[in-house]
Each structure stands twice: as structure tokens, then as C-alpha cells.
Amino acid sequence: MTYSIVIPAYNEGARLGATLEKVLAYVRQQPWDAEVIVVNDGSRDNTAEIVREFAQKNPNLRLIENPGNRGKGYSVRNGILNAHGNVILFSDADLSSPIEEMPKLLQAIEGGAAIAIGSRWLRVELQTRRQSLHRQLFGRIFNLLLRLVLGLQFADTQCGFKAFTRRAAQTILPLQRVERWGFDPEILFLARKFGFRVEEVPVRWGHSGGTRIHPLIDGSRMFQEMLRIRWYSITGKYDGGAAVTPQPVKP
Numbered sequence: 001m002t003y004s005i006v007i008p009a010y011n012e013g014a015r016l017g018a019t020l021e022k023v024l025a026y027v028r029q030q031p032w033d034a035e036v037i038v039v040n041d042g043s044r045d046n047t048a049e050i051v052r053e054f055a056q057k058n059p060n061l062r063l064i065e066n067p068g069n070r071g072k073g074y075s076v077r078n079g080i081l082n083a084h085g086n087v088i089l090f091s092d093a094d095l096s097s098p099i100e101e102m103p104k105l106l107q108a109i110e111g112g113a114a115i116a117i118g119s120r121w122l123r124v125e126l127q128t129r130r131q132s133l134h135r136q137l138f139g140r141i142f143n144l145l146l147r148l149v150l151g152l153q154f155a156d157t158q159c160g161f162k163a164f165t166r167r168a169a170q171t172i173l174p175l176q177r178v179e180r181w182g183f184d185p186e187i188l189f190l191a192r193k194f195g196f197r198v199e200e201v202p203v204r205w206g207h208s209g210g211t212r213i214h215p216l217i218d219g220s221r222m223f224q225e226m227l228r229i230r231w232y233s234i235t236g237k238y239d240g241g242a243a244v245t246p247q248p249v250k251p
Contacts, residue, residue: 002033007090007091010040017054026102041074073180086165105162112197114167115188119154119202120156146226150229152192157188172194178229182229185225189229
């Protein structure tokens with residue numbers, strides 16, 4: 001088996017160095033053939049420079065540049081569709097779920113799941129640092145709306161720690177249309193549409209400061225994207241060929 005770890009990054013210069021040190025050190029300790037991909041989403045800081053410096057000493061690290069700031073959903077898709085692994089995992093740059101939790105998702109894949117998603121809420125005691133109460137409330141309301149509008153019966157769709165078989169990724173990601181925060185429900189909606197088995201896995205998780213999500217502003221946008229997903233499904237937008245293609249990798 002070969003593995004790819006995709007890390008979307010936008011203005012992550014302050015913490016990306018520590019993240020890459022942890023991820024690359026962990027990969028070196030495993031008996032894997034693995035690559036690490038950082039997708040730079042048009043950062044205005046030194047994110048790209050940090051990746052290039054690490055890549056000089058780590059040939060299994062690659063940098064992919066988005067054509068400007070396109071959003072987390074676009075970054076995840078661009079990284080996954082340019083990955084070479086048989087199993088592809090994406091992780092948030094803040095490592096809210098430690099990279100050491102990766103074997104839990106791999107075990108689910110080895111057990112027959114096409115997609116394994118980390119969950120903060122299946123075992124609440126695994127949370128090392130909780131979100132504020134208003135963010136928890138926002139998350140619960142959003143989860144309820146997902147169940148009502150899209151029929152997604154998961155405890156947690158938004159955890160930035162998910163793994164895919166190559167077949168599932170190559171089937172679902174080209175049809176993905178949501179490019180920002182609401183892309184996770186779209187991926188899971190498409191997985192159900194195409195009959196892929198999705199397993200929700202409890203993982204350790206700790207809230208990281210510096211989040212860019214505004215509960216009211218981004219919450220309303222995510223609800224709009226949720227309605228768009230339903231509309232795309234009704235109008236057959238997910239029934240045709242690939243809606244997008246992976247961006248070419250800049251050297």
C-alpha cells in the first residue's frame with residue numbers, strides 16, 4: 001500500500017513548520033511508502049517558502065499551488081486528485097486531530113470502508129480541548145440541518161481528518177462543486193449516492209485557536225451550500241461526467 005497525506009494551507013506560516021516536523025517525523029517511523037502534499041491556497045505569508053525549505057531535505061514532500069485563494073474545499077480536492085497513494089488522507093494544518101490518529105482511519109479502510117471520517121462526537125471523552133459553548137451549539141444546529149436537508153446521519157461531518165481509497169476519491173472528488181467550508185457534506189452526500197461505505201471513527205481532537213470560521217457569517221454560507229448540494233442533486237448535476245479536473249502541479 002502507498003499513502004498520501006494532504007494538508008490544505010492558507011496563511012499557515014505561523015504553525016506549518018511545527019506541523020510538517022510532526023507529520024514528516026511520524027511518516028519516517030512507519031514502514032510505509034508515503035508522500036506528504038501541502039496545498040497552498042494563495043497564501044499571502046511565507047507558507048510556500050516553508051514548504052520549499054522542508055522539501056529540500058524531504059523528497060517525499062510536495063507543494064501544490066492553487067490558482068489564487070479558492071477555499072478549503074478546492075484545496076482538498078486539488079491535493080487529493082494530484083495524490084499518488086492508494087489511500088489518501090487529508091488533515092487540517094493545525095493537527096487538531098494528531099497525525100498519530102491516522103492508523104484508526106487506515107484500520108477502517110482495511111476493514112472494507114471506502115471512506116473513513118474522524119469524529120469528535122462519537123466519544124466526547126477523547127476531546128482534549130473543547131470548543132466554546134456557542135461553537136458547540138452552532139455545530140449541533142448545523143448537524144441537525146444536515147440530517148434534515150441532506151439525510152446525512154453522521155455525528156460529525158466537519159472534522160478535518162478523513163481518509164479515502166483511491167477509487168472513492170477518483171469517483172467523488174471530480175464531481176465536487178462546493179469549494180469552501182461546506183465541502184465535507186457534499187463529499188459524504190456523493191459517497192452515499194455512489195454507494196461507497198463510509199465509516200465514522202472516534203479520534204482524539206483538540207480545539208485549536210486561530211480558526212477562521214465565523215459562526216454566523218460562515219454558518220449562513222454553509223447552509224446555502226447545503227441547499228445548493230440538494231439542488232445539484234435534484235437537477236442532475238452529479239449525474240454526468242467530471243465537473244472539474246485536477247490543477248496541474250507547479251514545479
